[in-house]
Amino acid sequence: MRHRFETLYGAGAGHLAVLLLSVAVAGYAASIVAGDPLWPWMAVWFVAVVVGHDGVLSPLAAAADAVLLSVVRRVPRARPTVVNYIRVPALGAALTFLMFLPGIIRQGEPVVVGQTGLDQSPFLGRWLLLVAAMAAVSALVYGARRLTRR
Protein backbone atom coordinates (compact mmCIF):
# COMPACT_ATOMS: atom_id res chain seq x y z
CA MET A 1 0.00 0.00 0.00
CA ARG A 2 2.73 2.38 1.04
CA HIS A 3 4.87 1.28 -1.88
CA ARG A 4 1.97 1.79 -4.26
CA PHE A 5 1.39 5.36 -2.98
CA GLU A 6 5.02 6.27 -3.36
CA THR A 7 5.12 4.91 -6.89
CA LEU A 8 2.04 6.87 -7.90
CA TYR A 9 2.83 10.08 -6.08
CA GLY A 10 6.60 10.10 -6.36
CA ALA A 11 7.45 10.66 -2.69
CA GLY A 12 6.36 9.69 0.81
CA ALA A 13 3.14 10.64 2.55
CA GLY A 14 5.00 13.14 4.75
CA HIS A 15 6.07 15.03 1.62
CA LEU A 16 2.44 15.29 0.52
CA ALA A 17 1.22 16.35 3.97
CA VAL A 18 3.81 19.09 4.38
CA LEU A 19 3.18 20.57 0.93
CA LEU A 20 -0.61 20.40 1.22
CA LEU A 21 -0.29 22.26 4.51
CA SER A 22 1.75 25.03 2.87
CA VAL A 23 -0.77 25.39 0.05
CA ALA A 24 -3.61 25.39 2.60
CA VAL A 25 -1.96 28.15 4.64
CA ALA A 26 -1.54 30.20 1.46
CA GLY A 27 -5.18 29.70 0.53
CA TYR A 28 -6.34 30.60 4.03
CA ALA A 29 -4.10 33.69 4.05
CA ALA A 30 -5.40 34.76 0.65
CA SER A 31 -8.97 34.49 1.97
CA ILE A 32 -8.14 37.34 4.40
CA VAL A 33 -8.14 39.75 1.46
CA ALA A 34 -10.89 37.98 -0.50
CA GLY A 35 -13.24 40.88 0.30
CA ASP A 36 -10.72 43.49 -0.82
CA PRO A 37 -11.69 44.73 -4.29
CA LEU A 38 -8.00 45.07 -5.12
CA TRP A 39 -7.08 41.45 -4.34
CA PRO A 40 -6.59 40.59 -8.03
CA TRP A 41 -3.90 43.27 -8.16
CA MET A 42 -2.16 41.68 -5.20
CA ALA A 43 -2.17 38.35 -7.07
CA VAL A 44 -0.87 40.05 -10.22
CA TRP A 45 1.98 41.63 -8.27
CA PHE A 46 2.73 38.30 -6.59
CA VAL A 47 3.23 36.63 -9.97
CA ALA A 48 4.82 39.71 -11.55
CA VAL A 49 7.68 39.83 -9.03
CA VAL A 50 8.54 36.20 -9.81
CA VAL A 51 8.38 36.79 -13.57
CA GLY A 52 10.36 40.00 -13.12
CA HIS A 53 13.09 38.18 -11.25
CA ASP A 54 13.21 34.83 -13.04
CA GLY A 55 12.22 35.98 -16.50
CA VAL A 56 13.69 39.46 -16.82
CA LEU A 57 16.35 40.47 -14.29
CA SER A 58 18.16 37.13 -13.98
CA PRO A 59 18.50 36.56 -17.74
CA LEU A 60 19.56 40.19 -18.21
CA ALA A 61 22.23 39.83 -15.53
CA ALA A 62 23.45 36.55 -17.04
CA ALA A 63 23.57 38.08 -20.53
CA ALA A 64 25.44 41.13 -19.27
CA ASP A 65 27.96 38.88 -17.54
CA ALA A 66 28.44 36.80 -20.70
CA VAL A 67 29.11 39.97 -22.70
CA LEU A 68 31.57 41.15 -20.05
CA LEU A 69 33.44 37.84 -20.13
CA SER A 70 33.67 37.74 -23.91
CA VAL A 71 34.89 41.34 -24.07
CA VAL A 72 37.53 40.77 -21.40
CA ARG A 73 38.81 37.66 -23.20
CA ARG A 74 39.39 39.69 -26.33
CA VAL A 75 41.38 42.42 -24.58
CA PRO A 76 45.11 41.68 -24.78
CA ARG A 77 47.02 41.85 -21.48
CA ALA A 78 43.81 41.91 -19.41
CA ARG A 79 44.01 39.47 -16.53
CA PRO A 80 41.03 37.21 -16.06
CA THR A 81 40.38 38.58 -12.59
CA VAL A 82 39.62 42.03 -14.02
CA VAL A 83 36.03 40.84 -14.54
CA ASN A 84 35.47 40.87 -10.79
CA TYR A 85 36.63 44.47 -10.54
CA ILE A 86 33.86 45.27 -13.00
CA ARG A 87 31.29 42.84 -11.59
CA VAL A 88 31.50 44.13 -8.02
CA PRO A 89 30.76 47.82 -8.66
CA ALA A 90 28.21 46.89 -11.34
CA LEU A 91 26.35 44.61 -8.95
CA GLY A 92 26.57 47.26 -6.24
CA ALA A 93 25.07 49.79 -8.63
CA ALA A 94 22.30 47.39 -9.69
CA LEU A 95 21.46 46.38 -6.12
CA THR A 96 21.22 49.95 -4.83
CA PHE A 97 19.32 51.07 -7.93
CA LEU A 98 16.68 48.38 -7.48
CA MET A 99 16.35 48.70 -3.72
CA PHE A 100 16.19 52.49 -3.64
CA LEU A 101 14.46 52.95 -7.00
CA PRO A 102 11.56 55.21 -5.86
CA GLY A 103 13.86 57.94 -4.57
CA ILE A 104 16.26 57.71 -7.52
CA ILE A 105 13.57 58.00 -10.19
CA ARG A 106 11.40 60.30 -8.01
CA GLN A 107 8.38 58.04 -7.98
CA GLY A 108 5.63 58.83 -5.46
CA GLU A 109 7.13 62.21 -4.63
CA PRO A 110 3.88 63.94 -3.50
CA VAL A 111 3.42 61.34 -0.75
CA VAL A 112 7.06 61.65 0.32
CA VAL A 113 6.69 65.43 0.56
CA GLY A 114 3.44 65.07 2.50
CA GLN A 115 4.85 62.54 4.94
CA THR A 116 8.36 63.90 5.49
CA GLY A 117 8.27 67.55 4.37
CA LEU A 118 11.22 66.78 2.08
CA ASP A 119 11.38 66.05 -1.65
CA GLN A 120 13.35 63.37 -3.49
CA SER A 121 15.73 65.71 -5.33
CA PRO A 122 19.00 64.55 -3.68
CA PHE A 123 18.70 60.81 -4.36
CA LEU A 124 19.67 60.51 -8.04
CA GLY A 125 22.80 62.59 -7.52
CA ARG A 126 23.72 60.68 -4.38
CA TRP A 127 23.24 57.34 -6.13
CA LEU A 128 25.42 58.42 -9.06
CA LEU A 129 28.10 59.51 -6.60
CA LEU A 130 27.87 56.17 -4.82
CA VAL A 131 28.22 54.29 -8.12
CA ALA A 132 31.16 56.47 -9.13
CA ALA A 133 32.80 55.88 -5.74
CA MET A 134 32.37 52.10 -6.00
CA ALA A 135 33.80 52.10 -9.53
CA ALA A 136 36.72 54.32 -8.49
CA VAL A 137 37.60 52.20 -5.46
CA SER A 138 37.43 49.05 -7.57
CA ALA A 139 39.67 50.58 -10.25
CA LEU A 140 42.17 51.76 -7.65
CA VAL A 141 42.35 48.35 -6.00
CA TYR A 142 42.80 46.67 -9.39
CA GLY A 143 45.52 49.11 -10.38
CA ALA A 144 47.32 48.66 -7.06
CA ARG A 145 47.19 44.87 -7.38
CA ARG A 146 48.60 44.93 -10.90
CA LEU A 147 51.46 47.16 -9.80
CA THR A 148 52.34 45.12 -6.72
CA ARG A 149 52.18 41.79 -8.52
CA ARG A 150 54.32 42.81 -11.46
Next chain:
Amino acid sequence: MERHRPPLPRFRSPLRGPWLTSVFGAVLLAALPVVIVTGLLSYVAYGPQFGQAIPGDVGVLHLPWFDWPASPSWLYRLTQGLHVGLGMVLVPVVLAKLWSVAPKLFAWPPVRSPAQALERLSLLLLVGGILFEIVTGLLNIQYDYVFGFSFYAAHYVGAWVFLGAFVAHVALKLPHMVRGLRSRSLHAELRVPTSETRPEEPDGDLGLVSERPGPATMSRRGALALVGGGSLLVAVLTTGQTLGGPLRSLAVLLPRGRNSAAADGGPNDFPVNKTFAVTGIEPGAVGATWRLDLTGGAALVRLDLVALAAQPQHTARLPIACVEGWSTTQTWTGVRLRDLAALAGVPEPASAVVRSLENGPFAQATLTSGQVLHPDALLALGVNGAPLGPDHGYPARVVVPALPGVHNTKWVRSIEFRSS
Protein backbone atom coordinates in the same frame (compact mmCIF):
# COMPACT_ATOMS: atom_id res chain seq x y z
CA MET B 1 13.33 13.16 -22.74
CA GLU B 2 16.67 14.93 -23.06
CA ARG B 3 16.25 14.83 -26.85
CA HIS B 4 13.05 16.86 -26.54
CA ARG B 5 14.63 19.47 -24.32
CA PRO B 6 13.71 22.93 -25.64
CA PRO B 7 16.53 25.50 -25.89
CA LEU B 8 16.52 26.24 -22.18
CA PRO B 9 19.43 28.17 -20.69
CA ARG B 10 22.48 26.12 -19.69
CA PHE B 11 24.13 27.00 -16.44
CA ARG B 12 27.90 26.87 -16.54
CA SER B 13 29.12 28.48 -13.32
CA PRO B 14 31.40 26.01 -11.49
CA LEU B 15 30.43 27.61 -8.18
CA ARG B 16 26.89 26.27 -8.04
CA GLY B 17 26.37 23.22 -5.91
CA PRO B 18 24.77 21.87 -2.75
CA TRP B 19 27.44 23.34 -0.48
CA LEU B 20 27.09 26.94 -1.72
CA THR B 21 23.28 26.74 -1.74
CA SER B 22 23.37 25.30 1.78
CA VAL B 23 25.53 28.17 3.07
CA PHE B 24 23.06 30.76 1.76
CA GLY B 25 20.18 28.60 3.01
CA ALA B 26 21.67 28.37 6.50
CA VAL B 27 22.03 32.16 6.72
CA LEU B 28 18.41 32.62 5.67
CA LEU B 29 17.21 29.87 7.99
CA ALA B 30 18.86 31.65 10.92
CA ALA B 31 17.81 35.19 10.02
CA LEU B 32 14.41 35.02 8.33
CA PRO B 33 12.59 33.82 11.48
CA VAL B 34 13.68 37.08 13.15
CA VAL B 35 12.21 39.10 10.27
CA ILE B 36 9.01 37.04 10.34
CA VAL B 37 8.46 37.21 14.11
CA THR B 38 9.22 40.93 14.38
CA GLY B 39 6.79 41.55 11.53
CA LEU B 40 4.05 39.59 13.27
CA LEU B 41 4.85 41.42 16.52
CA SER B 42 4.23 44.70 14.73
CA TYR B 43 0.70 43.53 14.00
CA VAL B 44 0.17 42.95 17.75
CA ALA B 45 1.75 46.33 18.56
CA TYR B 46 -0.89 48.07 16.44
CA GLY B 47 -3.57 46.93 18.88
CA PRO B 48 -5.74 44.38 17.06
CA GLN B 49 -7.96 44.12 20.17
CA PHE B 50 -9.15 47.65 19.36
CA GLY B 51 -9.67 46.88 15.68
CA GLN B 52 -6.76 49.13 14.71
CA ALA B 53 -4.43 46.52 13.21
CA ILE B 54 -4.59 46.04 9.44
CA PRO B 55 -5.95 43.76 7.98
CA GLY B 56 -8.74 43.62 10.53
CA ASP B 57 -9.79 39.99 10.58
CA VAL B 58 -6.93 37.54 10.14
CA GLY B 59 -8.63 34.42 11.50
CA VAL B 60 -6.08 32.18 13.18
CA LEU B 61 -3.07 33.64 11.35
CA HIS B 62 -1.54 35.72 14.11
CA LEU B 63 0.72 35.45 17.14
CA PRO B 64 -1.03 34.76 20.45
CA TRP B 65 -2.75 37.99 21.53
CA PHE B 66 -1.20 40.03 24.30
CA ASP B 67 -1.26 43.67 25.34
CA TRP B 68 1.72 45.35 23.70
CA PRO B 69 3.88 46.59 26.60
CA ALA B 70 4.93 50.21 27.20
CA SER B 71 8.38 49.27 28.44
CA PRO B 72 11.15 49.13 27.57
CA SER B 73 10.51 52.32 25.60
CA TRP B 74 12.78 51.13 22.78
CA LEU B 75 10.86 47.87 22.25
CA TYR B 76 9.08 48.80 19.00
CA ARG B 77 12.15 50.68 17.83
CA LEU B 78 14.08 47.43 18.22
CA THR B 79 11.52 45.02 16.76
CA GLN B 80 10.56 47.16 13.79
CA GLY B 81 14.12 48.35 13.20
CA LEU B 82 15.13 44.68 13.05
CA HIS B 83 12.21 43.78 10.80
CA VAL B 84 13.01 46.40 8.19
CA GLY B 85 16.79 46.57 8.66
CA LEU B 86 17.46 42.84 8.73
CA GLY B 87 14.91 42.28 5.97
CA MET B 88 16.85 44.68 3.75
CA VAL B 89 20.26 43.30 4.70
CA LEU B 90 19.06 39.85 3.65
CA VAL B 91 18.10 40.97 0.12
CA PRO B 92 21.55 40.13 -1.35
CA VAL B 93 21.46 36.74 0.39
CA VAL B 94 18.00 35.98 -1.02
CA LEU B 95 19.17 36.96 -4.51
CA ALA B 96 22.30 34.81 -4.13
CA LYS B 97 20.24 31.85 -2.95
CA LEU B 98 17.92 32.21 -5.93
CA TRP B 99 20.94 32.47 -8.25
CA SER B 100 22.41 29.30 -6.79
CA VAL B 101 19.27 27.26 -7.48
CA ALA B 102 18.45 28.81 -10.87
CA PRO B 103 19.16 25.55 -12.80
CA LYS B 104 16.27 23.92 -10.92
CA LEU B 105 13.86 26.40 -12.49
CA PHE B 106 14.77 25.13 -15.96
CA ALA B 107 15.10 21.46 -15.04
CA TRP B 108 14.01 19.17 -17.84
CA PRO B 109 11.53 17.49 -17.84
CA PRO B 110 9.81 20.19 -15.77
CA VAL B 111 7.68 17.68 -13.86
CA ARG B 112 8.55 14.06 -13.20
CA SER B 113 5.83 13.17 -10.69
CA PRO B 114 2.81 14.57 -8.84
CA ALA B 115 5.12 15.07 -5.86
CA GLN B 116 7.40 17.27 -7.90
CA ALA B 117 4.48 19.23 -9.39
CA LEU B 118 3.19 19.99 -5.91
CA GLU B 119 6.66 20.93 -4.75
CA ARG B 120 7.07 23.35 -7.64
CA LEU B 121 3.75 24.99 -6.77
CA SER B 122 4.97 25.39 -3.20
CA LEU B 123 8.22 26.88 -4.52
CA LEU B 124 6.19 29.47 -6.45
CA LEU B 125 4.60 30.43 -3.13
CA LEU B 126 8.03 30.48 -1.48
CA VAL B 127 9.82 32.59 -4.09
CA GLY B 128 6.78 34.73 -4.89
CA GLY B 129 6.21 35.22 -1.18
CA ILE B 130 9.69 36.45 -0.33
CA LEU B 131 10.01 38.64 -3.44
CA PHE B 132 6.53 40.10 -2.85
CA GLU B 133 7.45 40.93 0.75
CA ILE B 134 10.75 42.49 -0.30
CA VAL B 135 9.20 44.59 -3.08
CA THR B 136 6.15 45.82 -1.15
CA GLY B 137 8.28 46.45 1.95
CA LEU B 138 10.89 48.44 0.03
CA LEU B 139 8.22 50.49 -1.71
CA ASN B 140 6.43 51.18 1.57
CA ILE B 141 9.47 52.48 3.43
CA GLN B 142 10.00 54.89 0.53
CA TYR B 143 6.34 55.96 0.49
CA ASP B 144 5.88 54.71 -3.07
CA TYR B 145 2.35 53.33 -3.33
CA VAL B 146 2.54 52.53 -7.03
CA PHE B 147 0.87 49.14 -6.34
CA GLY B 148 -2.39 50.80 -5.36
CA PHE B 149 -3.61 48.18 -2.87
CA SER B 150 -3.38 48.31 0.92
CA PHE B 151 0.25 47.80 1.88
CA TYR B 152 -0.62 46.52 5.33
CA ALA B 153 -3.10 43.90 4.10
CA ALA B 154 -0.96 42.71 1.20
CA HIS B 155 2.27 42.55 3.21
CA TYR B 156 0.55 40.62 6.02
CA VAL B 157 -1.08 38.11 3.69
CA GLY B 158 2.11 37.76 1.65
CA ALA B 159 3.99 37.03 4.87
CA TRP B 160 1.73 34.08 5.69
CA VAL B 161 1.87 32.73 2.15
CA PHE B 162 5.64 32.84 2.45
CA LEU B 163 5.70 31.45 5.99
CA GLY B 164 3.68 28.35 5.07
CA ALA B 165 5.92 27.64 2.09
CA PHE B 166 9.05 28.41 4.11
CA VAL B 167 8.16 25.90 6.82
CA ALA B 168 7.43 23.24 4.19
CA HIS B 169 10.66 24.03 2.35
CA VAL B 170 12.72 23.74 5.54
CA ALA B 171 10.97 20.49 6.50
CA LEU B 172 11.77 18.95 3.11
CA LYS B 173 15.23 20.41 2.51
CA LEU B 174 16.83 20.53 5.95
CA PRO B 175 18.51 17.12 5.51
CA HIS B 176 19.90 18.30 2.14
CA MET B 177 21.19 21.45 3.77
CA VAL B 178 22.92 19.58 6.57
CA ARG B 179 24.48 17.18 4.08
CA GLY B 180 25.48 20.08 1.85
CA LEU B 181 27.16 21.96 4.70
CA ARG B 182 29.05 18.83 5.74
CA SER B 183 30.28 18.17 2.22
CA ARG B 184 32.95 20.86 2.51
CA SER B 185 34.73 22.77 5.23
CA LEU B 186 33.98 26.50 5.23
CA HIS B 187 37.35 27.07 6.84
CA ALA B 188 39.15 25.23 4.04
CA GLU B 189 37.00 26.81 1.34
CA LEU B 190 38.04 30.29 2.48
CA ARG B 191 41.63 29.44 1.50
CA VAL B 192 40.90 28.40 -2.09
CA PRO B 193 41.76 31.04 -4.71
CA THR B 194 40.00 31.37 -8.06
CA SER B 195 42.74 29.49 -9.91
CA GLU B 196 42.14 26.41 -7.78
CA THR B 197 38.34 26.62 -7.64
CA ARG B 198 36.75 23.45 -9.02
CA PRO B 199 33.10 22.43 -9.33
CA GLU B 200 31.47 20.60 -6.45
CA GLU B 201 31.09 16.84 -6.84
CA PRO B 202 28.32 15.80 -9.28
CA ASP B 203 25.03 15.90 -7.38
CA GLY B 204 22.86 13.78 -9.70
CA ASP B 205 19.15 14.45 -9.36
CA LEU B 206 19.71 17.43 -7.09
CA GLY B 207 20.69 19.25 -10.27
CA LEU B 208 22.64 22.19 -8.84
CA VAL B 209 26.13 21.32 -10.07
CA SER B 210 26.68 22.25 -13.70
CA GLU B 211 27.11 19.30 -16.06
CA ARG B 212 29.34 21.33 -18.34
CA PRO B 213 31.02 23.85 -16.05
CA GLY B 214 33.15 26.62 -17.46
CA PRO B 215 36.41 27.77 -15.86
CA ALA B 216 36.04 29.60 -12.55
CA THR B 217 36.17 33.39 -12.81
CA MET B 218 35.55 33.85 -9.11
CA SER B 219 36.37 31.72 -6.08
CA ARG B 220 33.73 30.52 -3.63
CA ARG B 221 35.21 32.77 -0.96
CA GLY B 222 34.95 35.59 -3.49
CA ALA B 223 31.27 34.81 -4.05
CA LEU B 224 30.63 34.74 -0.29
CA ALA B 225 32.53 38.02 0.12
CA LEU B 226 30.49 39.54 -2.73
CA VAL B 227 27.19 38.60 -1.10
CA GLY B 228 28.40 39.59 2.37
CA GLY B 229 29.70 42.86 0.98
CA GLY B 230 26.31 43.52 -0.61
CA SER B 231 24.65 42.96 2.75
CA LEU B 232 27.18 45.21 4.44
CA LEU B 233 26.55 47.93 1.87
CA VAL B 234 22.80 47.72 2.48
CA ALA B 235 23.40 47.78 6.25
CA VAL B 236 25.46 50.96 5.96
CA LEU B 237 22.77 52.56 3.79
CA THR B 238 19.92 51.50 6.09
CA THR B 239 20.73 51.33 9.80
CA GLY B 240 21.18 55.08 10.11
CA GLN B 241 17.43 55.58 9.72
CA THR B 242 16.88 53.50 12.86
CA LEU B 243 19.90 54.43 14.96
CA GLY B 244 19.58 58.16 14.27
CA GLY B 245 22.05 60.76 15.52
CA PRO B 246 25.09 61.32 13.32
CA LEU B 247 24.58 57.90 11.68
CA ARG B 248 21.29 59.03 10.14
CA SER B 249 23.06 60.85 7.34
CA LEU B 250 24.60 57.54 6.20
CA ALA B 251 21.17 56.46 4.93
CA VAL B 252 21.82 58.60 1.85
CA LEU B 253 19.24 56.89 -0.38
CA LEU B 254 16.34 56.69 2.10
CA PRO B 255 13.80 59.40 2.91
CA ARG B 256 14.57 58.87 6.61
CA GLY B 257 18.24 59.63 6.14
CA ARG B 258 17.27 63.26 6.56
CA ASN B 259 15.77 65.22 9.45
CA SER B 260 13.35 68.01 8.55
CA ALA B 261 12.92 70.62 5.85
CA ALA B 262 14.11 73.32 8.25
CA ALA B 263 17.51 71.55 8.64
CA ASP B 264 18.40 74.19 11.23
CA GLY B 265 19.59 71.81 13.93
CA GLY B 266 16.91 73.31 16.20
CA PRO B 267 14.68 71.57 18.75
CA ASN B 268 12.14 70.57 16.07
CA ASP B 269 14.69 69.46 13.47
CA PHE B 270 14.03 65.73 13.49
CA PRO B 271 12.10 63.51 11.06
CA VAL B 272 8.42 64.31 10.59
CA ASN B 273 5.95 61.45 10.22
CA LYS B 274 3.26 63.55 8.57
CA THR B 275 3.36 67.24 7.76
CA PHE B 276 0.76 69.67 9.02
CA ALA B 277 0.22 70.85 5.45
CA VAL B 278 -1.32 67.55 4.24
CA THR B 279 -3.66 67.07 7.20
CA GLY B 280 -6.12 69.67 5.97
CA ILE B 281 -6.47 71.07 9.49
CA GLU B 282 -7.52 74.73 9.46
CA PRO B 283 -4.60 76.75 10.90
CA GLY B 284 -7.13 78.51 13.15
CA ALA B 285 -8.05 75.20 14.77
CA VAL B 286 -4.64 75.02 16.46
CA GLY B 287 -4.65 78.70 17.44
CA ALA B 288 -5.91 80.51 20.51
CA THR B 289 -9.33 78.82 20.30
CA TRP B 290 -7.85 75.30 20.57
CA ARG B 291 -9.22 73.28 23.49
CA LEU B 292 -8.53 69.74 24.72
CA ASP B 293 -11.61 67.72 25.68
CA LEU B 294 -11.24 64.99 28.30
CA THR B 295 -14.25 62.69 28.39
CA GLY B 296 -15.29 59.45 30.05
CA GLY B 297 -15.79 60.87 33.54
CA ALA B 298 -18.91 62.32 35.12
CA ALA B 299 -18.52 65.58 33.23
CA LEU B 300 -16.57 66.87 30.26
CA VAL B 301 -13.27 68.50 31.21
CA ARG B 302 -12.15 71.17 28.75
CA LEU B 303 -8.67 72.67 28.94
CA ASP B 304 -6.90 75.34 26.93
CA LEU B 305 -3.15 75.43 26.37
CA VAL B 306 -2.57 77.72 29.37
CA ALA B 307 -4.45 75.34 31.68
CA LEU B 308 -2.52 72.37 30.33
CA ALA B 309 0.79 74.12 30.81
CA ALA B 310 -0.24 74.83 34.40
CA GLN B 311 -0.56 71.10 35.13
CA PRO B 312 2.45 69.24 36.57
CA GLN B 313 4.92 68.74 33.72
CA HIS B 314 7.01 65.65 33.14
CA THR B 315 10.01 65.22 30.83
CA ALA B 316 11.03 61.91 29.24
CA ARG B 317 13.46 60.87 26.52
CA LEU B 318 11.41 58.64 24.21
CA PRO B 319 11.66 57.33 20.66
CA ILE B 320 9.17 57.78 17.87
CA ALA B 321 9.55 54.49 15.97
CA CYS B 322 7.59 53.95 12.78
CA VAL B 323 6.45 50.90 10.87
CA GLU B 324 8.90 51.87 8.10
CA GLY B 325 11.71 50.97 10.51
CA TRP B 326 13.02 54.48 11.09
CA SER B 327 13.07 56.08 14.50
CA THR B 328 14.11 59.25 16.29
CA THR B 329 14.63 59.71 20.02
CA GLN B 330 13.81 63.13 21.48
CA THR B 331 13.24 64.74 24.87
CA TRP B 332 9.54 65.37 25.32
CA THR B 333 7.84 67.50 27.97
CA GLY B 334 4.15 67.54 28.80
CA VAL B 335 1.39 66.27 31.05
CA ARG B 336 1.31 62.60 32.01
CA LEU B 337 -1.62 60.78 30.45
CA ARG B 338 -2.40 59.21 33.83
CA ASP B 339 -2.70 62.70 35.35
CA LEU B 340 -5.13 63.63 32.60
CA ALA B 341 -7.08 60.42 33.29
CA ALA B 342 -7.34 61.39 36.96
CA LEU B 343 -8.37 64.90 35.94
CA ALA B 344 -11.11 63.44 33.77
CA GLY B 345 -12.33 61.39 36.74
CA VAL B 346 -11.21 57.98 35.38
CA PRO B 347 -7.99 57.32 37.30
CA GLU B 348 -7.86 53.63 36.34
CA PRO B 349 -8.97 53.59 32.69
CA ALA B 350 -9.27 50.30 30.82
CA SER B 351 -8.35 52.12 27.61
CA ALA B 352 -8.23 55.59 26.12
CA VAL B 353 -9.23 56.85 22.68
CA VAL B 354 -7.12 59.76 21.46
CA ARG B 355 -8.61 61.79 18.61
CA SER B 356 -6.83 64.25 16.36
CA LEU B 357 -8.03 67.39 14.64
CA GLU B 358 -7.16 65.71 11.34
CA ASN B 359 -9.30 63.23 9.45
CA GLY B 360 -8.22 59.97 7.88
CA PRO B 361 -7.26 56.43 8.80
CA PHE B 362 -4.83 57.31 11.60
CA ALA B 363 -6.75 60.28 13.02
CA GLN B 364 -7.42 58.35 16.22
CA ALA B 365 -5.72 55.68 18.28
CA THR B 366 -6.79 53.56 21.22
CA LEU B 367 -4.30 53.02 24.02
CA THR B 368 -4.28 50.16 26.53
CA SER B 369 -4.49 50.72 30.26
CA GLY B 370 -0.79 49.94 30.57
CA GLN B 371 0.08 52.51 27.94
CA VAL B 372 -2.02 55.26 29.56
CA LEU B 373 -0.73 54.59 33.06
CA HIS B 374 2.97 54.31 32.18
CA PRO B 375 4.79 57.13 34.05
CA ASP B 376 6.49 58.33 30.85
CA ALA B 377 3.34 58.30 28.69
CA LEU B 378 2.75 61.93 27.82
CA LEU B 379 0.52 64.41 26.17
CA ALA B 380 3.56 66.37 25.04
CA LEU B 381 3.42 70.15 24.69
CA GLY B 382 7.10 70.59 23.99
CA VAL B 383 10.17 68.88 22.64
CA ASN B 384 13.83 69.55 23.44
CA GLY B 385 12.86 72.59 25.51
CA ALA B 386 10.75 74.29 22.83
CA PRO B 387 7.04 74.19 21.93
CA LEU B 388 6.11 71.50 19.40
CA GLY B 389 6.48 72.66 15.81
CA PRO B 390 3.39 72.48 13.53
CA ASP B 391 4.69 69.30 11.84
CA HIS B 392 5.29 67.63 15.20
CA GLY B 393 1.73 68.11 16.44
CA TYR B 394 1.36 71.61 17.93
CA PRO B 395 -0.32 72.32 20.26
CA ALA B 396 -0.26 68.81 21.80
CA ARG B 397 0.64 65.27 20.79
CA VAL B 398 0.73 61.89 22.43
CA VAL B 399 4.09 60.20 23.05
CA VAL B 400 3.83 56.74 24.59
CA PRO B 401 6.84 54.46 25.16
CA ALA B 402 7.14 51.56 22.67
CA LEU B 403 4.00 52.60 20.77
CA PRO B 404 4.12 52.39 16.95
CA GLY B 405 4.84 55.91 15.74
CA VAL B 406 1.61 56.48 13.86
CA HIS B 407 -0.41 55.91 17.05
CA ASN B 408 1.41 58.76 18.80
CA THR B 409 -1.45 61.00 17.71
CA LYS B 410 -0.59 64.58 16.78
CA TRP B 411 -2.76 67.74 16.89
CA VAL B 412 -4.81 66.10 19.66
CA ARG B 413 -8.40 67.28 20.00
CA SER B 414 -9.79 64.96 22.67
CA ILE B 415 -9.06 61.97 24.87
CA GLU B 416 -11.82 59.62 25.93
CA PHE B 417 -10.91 57.54 29.00
CA ARG B 418 -12.94 54.33 29.08
CA SER B 419 -13.49 52.55 32.36
CA SER B 420 -14.42 49.20 30.81
